[in-house]
């Protein structure tokens with residue numbers, strides 16, 4: 001992977017760009033292939049959770065005996081609401097997105113498990129359906145926990161896929177939920193990388209956890225399975241320095257064509273051996289069966305041949321109506337950008353993202 005040094009990497013604060021806009025910024029449609037009604041329902045549900053991120057705080061504080069007791073109860077409740085694992089750390093303002101205000105002291109990070117037997121079908125609708133399903137569940141998990149804390153008299157805000165005011169991944173590492181894998185996702189020994197994150201920020205005094213070292217980074221140094229399987233050759237051979245931190249990095253520009261063309265791809269998650277060890281080996285058999293049958297070269301060639309064309313230029317619609325779609329010229333067929341959401345041409349983030357990446361603007 002070529003060495004990069006985007007100005008954004010050394011900026012004081014991280015800037016939020018919605019993941020699908022990143023893909024669009026490179027000229028690809030996100031829903032290049034239609035998804036099932038069921039998957040779309042999960043997708044809609046992820047947006048629905050945004051309505052519950054904040055709420056009324058109970059007048060009387062229902063205090064805990066001490067921070068240990070509070071943390072223990074919060075973790076128990078997080079599990080009750082769907083998390084397999086929860087960890088607590090301080091909100092790091094360095095990772096609060098520019099233009100957002102997270103006044104709380106604590107961040108509770110939660111790992112909501114995905115079913116490996118679904119996500120093992122990388123680059124298919126089945127994979128993305130499970131991802132969306134779990135993101136919706138994670139949204140509800142965070143919203144329910146935030147409400148529980150507010151009912152105890154403390155401010156609490158839920159963050160999940162469609163409403164994250166802070167970067168969850170570095171907070172999750174600090175809270176002991178896992179180590180960053182070479183494929184750019186979090187891994188822990190208990191869940192492999194078959195999980196998604198949700199977060200609640202609060203001022204309820206809590207006992208903090210610390211980052212863990214389960215030897216995962218050492219495995220990534222020599223494993224390379226995700227690098228070998230990645231159809232876009234987007235997974236780095238070496239760590240790179242981003243925001244003063246030397247870490248594994250996925251080249252978004254190389255990933256985007258596959259992410260956009262094949263249901264958010266996820267082959268890197270499918271093939272990560274930590275999934276075989278997850279949940280006491282629950283997925284070991286299906287992991288081995290799956291990996292054995294993959295002809296890497298054949299799958300890569302197949303996926304490459306089916307990639308969508310990039311946009312050449314975008315036409316802004318003259319009239320906005322409920323349910324209209326942005327039209328994209330230069331690829332033949334009309335392309336769907338965001339179903340049913342009126343936008344004035346492309347969102348600014350698309351243009352900002354291209355600028356950040358040093359690419360020419362789409363005119």
Ligand code: SF4
Pocket residue numbers: 181182183184219220221223224225226227271272273274
């Ligand atoms: S596939 Fe191997 S190198 Fe890649 S993240 Fe998993 S353990 Fe690390």
Ligand code: SF4
Pocket residue numbers: 183229230231232233234235250254255256258259264265266267268269
């Ligand atoms: S999502 Fe697909 S293209 Fe992107 S890094 Fe993972 S394997 Fe590579």
